[in-house]
Amino acid sequence: MFDNLSDKLREIINNTNGKELTQDNMQDALREIRRALLDADVNLRVVKAFISNIKDRAEGEKVLEGVNPSQQLIKIVHDELIDLLGKENKPLDFSGNPNLIMMLGLQGAGKTTSSAKLAVKLKKDGRKPLLVACDVYRPAAITQLITLGKEIENEVFTIPDCKDVQQIVRESINYANENGFNTLILDTAGRLQIDTDMMAELLLIDRIFKPSEKLLVIDSMTGQEAVNVAENFDAQLGLTGLVLTKLDGDSRGGSALSVVYCTGKPIKLTGTGEKLNALEDFYPERMATRILGMGDIVSLVERAQEVFDEKQALELEEKMSKNNFSYNDFLKMQKQMQAFGSMGNMLGMLGINIGKDDRDKLSHEGEKQFKKMEVFISSMTPQERSNPDLINTSRKKRIAKGCGMDLAEINNYIKQFEQMRTMMKGMSDMKNMFGKMSMPDMSKMGNLGGLGGFNGKLGKHAVNKAMKMMRRFK
Secondary structure (H helix, E strand, O other), X not given: OOHHHHHHHHHHHHOOOOOEOOHHHHHHHHHHHHHHXXXXXXXXXXXXXXXXXXXXXXXXXXXXXXXXXXHHXXXXXXXXXXXXXXXXXXXXOOOOOOEEEEEEOOOOOOHHHHHHHXXXXXXXXXXXXXXXXXXXXXXXXXXXXXXXXXXXXXXXXXOOOOOOHHHHHHHHHHHHHHHOOOEEEEEOOOOOOOOHHHHHHHHHHHHHHOOOEEXXXXXXXXXXXXXXXXXHHHXXXXXXXXXXXOOOOOOOOHHHXXXXXXXXXXXXXXXXXXXXXXXXXXXXXXXXXXXXXXXXXXXXXXXHHHHOOHHHHHHHHHHHHOOXXXXXXXXXXXXXXXXXXXXXXXXXXXXXXXOHHHHHHHHHHXXXXXXXXXXXXXXXXXXXXXXXXXXOHHHHHHHHHHHOOOHHHHHHHHHHHHHHHHHHHHOOOHHHOOOOOOOOOHHHOOOOOOOOOOOHHHHHHHHHHHHHHHHHHO
């Protein structure tokens, strides 16, 4: 989302010269930062306050020993971005038993999908959520929530043909108490625009049931309009927080940088992809770091901990110690990479900013390669998958015929597997992977095409940068 803004800010900061940050050498920089923010569709009030704060902090500051002006300016801009985005993480409030979370927003903002994503997240955090269909005006919205509930294996509470939202919420609370649910996610009615009837209904739910959270779901692609919507909802309902969707999109990012300042309400959650596990807690410091193109290794590591199964890792460690890495293991690794989420989001965490077209192309190519590799492995016999050394020329021909590929493609996939097996052999002692033994040089590993989209120069650049960042944990 912040690709263009990140590029412009880095260019401006790198052009900063002088031993001291003065009015003379700051004037041009501040003017360019102002222009970059306006180009990113940041609210004018926010831009004025942001520039004023940077100017006040930067003018006259002596450059610390060993720190050049551009590095010091990065620190100043970074700190101001953190303040602009809300200063610190604000966790969800789970007071009440069961506690109620009202999901609010206009039609098309992603409210129903975000409700399902929130249920997935809460289950991972050890809670037992119940989705409650409260949009009695749009049957399609209820159907969508039921469909999503089945997909994520989470119960959805509905009362067929009931138009009384109060009754639905009241009975859902009773149902939750009887069945052990501790969090109710209320998917309330959306509108094409804010109207008095909509607000009256929401105010009634708020007054009677007193939800612990009133979260407004905002489509970050809507730009400045997001600020207007948030201010209207907050003025009438008193929001507790915001959910910003489509942060992996190609919008200019102005809403994310404006909405907290203009409403005084924190961003609590962000949607970072289409998958139903792509909802994250919002950390202003991490976002500020990513906007400045510095990566976000903390979020990357946390995501890896969620995706990669500890039991499978231990099994893989055992196999690697005996040099028994098989096609079954290779396929499991690729499936975990697929579960990791948006390739563009991962690159952003590594400080690699690319445009939406390149990001989509990379993700599409990765998905394509994964599916082909899966077909290739599925065409083997169980013995061949477990013992790769069995595969000779005649077996290759049979596999090629079975998966509809030519022999050259089969040889290429086998080469990729052998390269991965060589790397795994060199990392056999998992306990020392980040300690005594150095990380492998991925640039020498050739084309590991099946690994979820890490094809070509950009994919290899991402892998090598990840390895360099991981070395910091030695």
